[in-house]
Amino acid sequence: MTSIFGQTIVPKAGVEEALPVWMKIDWRPEIEKGIYIDWGKYYSRRGRVNHALTYLNKASELAPEDVMILYNRSKNLRRIGKTHSALENCKAARKILKSSLGPQSYPVNLETCDALYELNRFEDAKAEAHNSANLFSSNKTQAFEDRLLVIDENIRDCCGDGLTPFILKNQNIITHVQDLENNKMKIDERPLWKILKEEGKCDVLSIPEIKSQQLSPREIARRRRAYDICNQYYLDKSWKDVLFLEKLRTNPNVLMPQCRNSHKFLESLIKQQYKIVQKFAKMIHSRSPMYYMRYNKHADKTLSDKFMEDQLSRIQYQTRRNMVAVLRTIRRLREEQNISKLSKYVEEVMGEYVVLKTFRIMPWKFEFINEVYNTLALALAEQYYVPRKFKFNEKKAFHHLLHLETDKIKDTPQFVFGDRSTYQDTDAMDLSSIKSRRQISNLENRMIFAKYSIxxxxxxxxxxxxxxxxxxxxECGFIARKAIEESKNCNSLLWSFLCTILIVKSNASLNKFERAKEALRNAMQIAIDLDCHNLTEFVEMSFSCLERISIKGSLSNPSSHRESKSSGGSTNSM
Structure with missing residues (x-):
């Protein structure tokens, strides 16, 4: 007797869990098949579809041409969204039955109609139901007639009055999608190098580079909103459960790599259940499309247009109030000289809120962006000043003036028992480095879709x-020079000055004092153009501190003394 996993059951030594009685007896294949079918039906009624399919598969191995096994397996496959496999089982059962009209033909034909219907093949399902209704008589035709009524209503919803305004509104998009599909269907028999050469691309690489699709933040938000609306339409209050299930797929609190036994199992289980939910949601959408539901909700075009205008006015008004509140908060933080909080607030507002707004919602978007970034630049420039009791001959005076950290020593990691970071892999990167790389990646993605130079x-x-x-x-100096070139496009001397100071800081940290002096000269010219006394005084004091450091370094270098003495002795001998 074999188990359901295909292995011979051998009782182990010692006291273990007792085996079922029916698994200890060497049954004939016919009896064993009946036992597997009964267990499959039992688990199917209990809703444990995977167990039911396991037993039905074992029964199918013993009797491959049993029609009822294929029928029951098709029903269970449809319950977990595997409709293609269910239809294949129905076709196999009908092939075994051929054209006979026995007692098993009726459920198999009915199951075939349901499988075609759930595959969203309404025309094929209607043809199958119509043919089957003509084959049978009496009460058996009623089930097929009921399905014909449902299919006719679904086709009427998809191709009825609601389709016309949808096509008129999205005609350009439909044409574009149709062109893309036609291009995919074309078979180009030319070699790859010739295709790339005619397109003006590199024809040397044997493996062409696959470009990843870059979506703008607005497009990402639009798709996210459309996804939520679709779930709200079809799943009502359960749409939050679907959203929760989607977030579980990447939740590190559930999928913990440290739990090596349960990690892969939970990951596959969550993905499988989410895929099933998505497949059933697509079935509902195919039967009653969103454009039809919107058409029923706003059948009167006049009232619909009025509702849209009122909604637009409300959104514009609320957006204006939010922008006024943002400007008020930015000015308050600037007065408080809280630079770190101001920078974080500006990044949050501009990167998560303003970037999603269109000119239709925010007609004053360009002016608002200029106001926010100029206010931030003023706040950053105001931190560069000479303190009242500043002495340039003090130790580390130049670093204190530029707000540079004098010592950047990494703390040794402290391992805490029970903390997750203690059990991370040894080749894991530093957390601060991971955070900085993630921030740079987000800013670079925003650079792709940035429209204004400021x-x-x-x-x-x-x-x-x-x-x-x-x-x-x-890297800091390289990016700062790019920012200076970009500032020339918007004539922003303030941002040019701030980026020049960053170059001074990077060169000073590398002890490249001559380059730092050159950058300070450029900063002095910008400060004069800005006509700002505080910035001019700050640059002059920085230059004085840098001169003092250079002189002190040259005096403390013994090699320079030897070279000067040797050069002096040679001149005297001459």
Whole structure:
């Protein structure tokens, strides 16, 4: 007797769990098949579809041409969204039955209609139901007639009056999608190098580069909103459960790599259940499309247009109130000189809220962006001043003046028993490095879709500043120079000055004092153009501190003394 897992059951030594009685007897194949079918039906009634399919598969191995096994397996496969496999089982059963009209033909034909219907093949399902209704008589035709009524109503919903306004509104998109589908169907027999050469691309690489699709933040938000609306339409209050299930797929609190036994099982289980929910939601959408539901909800076009205008006015009014509140908060933080909180607030507002707004919702978007970034630049520039009791001959005076950290020593990691970070792999990166890389990646993605030069200046300045905080000084200088070039497009001297100061900081951290002096000269010219006394005084004091450091370094270098003495002795001998 074999188990359901295909292994011979051998009782082990010792006291273990007792085996079922029916598994200890060497049954004939006919009796064993009946036992497996009964267990499959039992688990199917209990809703444990996977167990039911396991027993039905074992029964099918013993009797491959049993029609009722294929029928029951098709029903269970449809319950977990595997409709294609269910239809294949129905076709296999009908092939065994051929054209006979026995007692098993009726449920098999009915199951075939249901499988075609759940595959959203309404035309095929209608044809199958119509043919089957003509084959049978008496009460058996009623089930097929009921299905014909449902299919006719679904076709009427999909191709009825609601389809016309949808096509008129999205005609350009439909044409574009149709062109894309036609291009996919075309078979180009030319070699790859010839295709790339005619398109002006590189024809040397044997493996072509696959470009990943870059979606704008607005497109990501639009798809997220459309996904939520679709679930709200079809799942009512259960749409939150679907959203929760979607987040579970990437939740590190559930999928813990440290739990090696349960990690893969939970991951496959969550993905499988989410896939089943999505498949059934698509079935509902195919039977009653969203454009039909919207048409029923707003059948009167005049009332619908009035509702849309009122909704637009409300959104515009609320957006304006939010923008006024944002400007008020930014000015307050600038007065409080809370630079870190101000920078974080600006990044949150501009990166998560303003970037999603269109000119239809926010007609004053350009003016608002200028106001926010200029206010932030003023706040950043105000921190560069000479303190009242500042002495340039003090130790580390130059670093204190530029707000540079004098010592950047990484703390040794402290392992805490029970903390998750204690059990991380040894090759894991530093948490601060991971955070900085993630911030840079987000800012670079925003750079792709940035429209205005002042916004690009801000993004490049933030990237350079993150490189500076992470001790990547060469990258900081490179990005800061790009920001200076970008600031020329918007004539922003203030952002040019801030980026020049970043270059000074990076060169000073690398002890490249000559380059730092050159950058300070450029900063002095910008400060003069800005006609700001505080910035001019700050640059002059920075230059004085840098001169003092250079002189002190040259005096403390013994090799320079020897070279000067040797050069002096040679001149005297001459």
């Amino acid at each position: 916004e690009k200046c801000y993004l490049l300045h933030q990237i350079a500043n993150i490189h500076l905080d992470s001790n990547r000084y060469e």
